[in-house]
Amino acid sequence: MSSETLFRRITDPAARADPYPLYAELREHGVARQEDGRYLVGTYHEIEALLHDPRVSSDVRKRTAPDPDLLPVEGLPPAFIGIDDPEHDRQRRLAMRPFGPPHSPGRIDALRGGMTRVAEELADGLRGRQRVDLVEDFAFPLPITVICDLFGVPESDRHQVHVWADTVIAGLDFTPGEDPGPRRRAAHEARLAMGRYLGGLAAERRGHPAGDLLSGLADDDGPDGRLTDQELMLTAVLLLIAGHETTVNLITNGMLTLLRHPAELERLRERPELMPSAVEELLRYEPPVQLLPQRTPLADVEVGGVTVPAGAPLILVLASGNRDPLRFPDPDRFDPAREDNVHFGFGSGVHACFGAPLARLETQIALTTLLARLDRPRLLEDPPPYRTSPVLRGPRHLPLALG
């Protein structure tokens, strides 16, 4: 089949359970220009170079032709994930101040005990049941609890936050033949409502900091000043949603992969100290973020012998780079002890995942707890039903038999 239809075939929900053969086809072509003018890149070294190239923008407003799938919320600028340096750098540094080093080095480390407790409670809640859905019963509630704790969202508001987050994420899915308009509008409304809510919460904390991340964003003046009210809202919504959906998929993809590799699962159950390296391999082998759809060259850029013109949509297929045999020996093998594993699970370059340290720790704890506490888990459907999004890929449900 023509390499010009690769993007259409990758985004087809029929490919969701196993997109990897399409990625192999993409790598054969190096850079693949699509029928609609998009350029796809799927080889490791080319992706790496582009992620570190200052001529490649993350701001979709730099596109020659606007992409209806990526339109920003009307009247609002993008959050820092969708803008370039130096403005991106200023906002990201301000957001990092209450989240991590150098100003708040102990923030994530301090969540360890609480995360373990929540994971154990959720896993123990599955005892005695013969059939569970790992997504609804574990992988979804854990990250939302952790991120709401981190932000200081009161218990009474969490259900609402959960509904908003779900609506925003549903807006990313699509069904062929269905008008995506209503779902996108609902997602858009949910995003605005969430922003207003978090903005209000931040305003309450200003002058009355409660020790949480939102208080830090609202109240703490560093040498660079602080985020404007609008930037704070956009940043809070971004972190809350990003910290949520991606981790759900990492935990679920992780459990699915381990259940497909029972010898590795057994080894990790016996030696939980191997889990950190297993999580890195999961980030390579089944990454929750499969591709970055929002890059645009600001000048004509030469990639693998092809010139990608300024303003053209440039799509970096991270999950394909992770399986590139020119970078990783035996790339289709799941090897939790893989040594040389500089994967793109969290991207790379100036936009490398902000929440990576939280996702790492959370997934290590989640999978260790599941292996220790679930009674003989078995897959009931393989492959399980997937969400349709080709960007944030993961099972919609993961039905397991226990006992």
Added chain:
Amino acid sequence: MQVVVDLNRCQGYAQCVFLVPEVFELHGEEALMYTPRVPDGQRERVLRAAVACPVRAILVGEPAGAE
């Protein structure tokens, strides 16, 4: 246990500082400082940090001549 960070490789991702703030520290925004001799209670966490380093700049081992 001893730790050495290849500072030519280090890109300041700071994953180690998140995971073991007792051993790894950011000096300013980018420069990494660390305690070469790892306290006994931190061994497991330093191993986690070594695996989590996006550029694999952290080397962990026993000092030469150790039992």
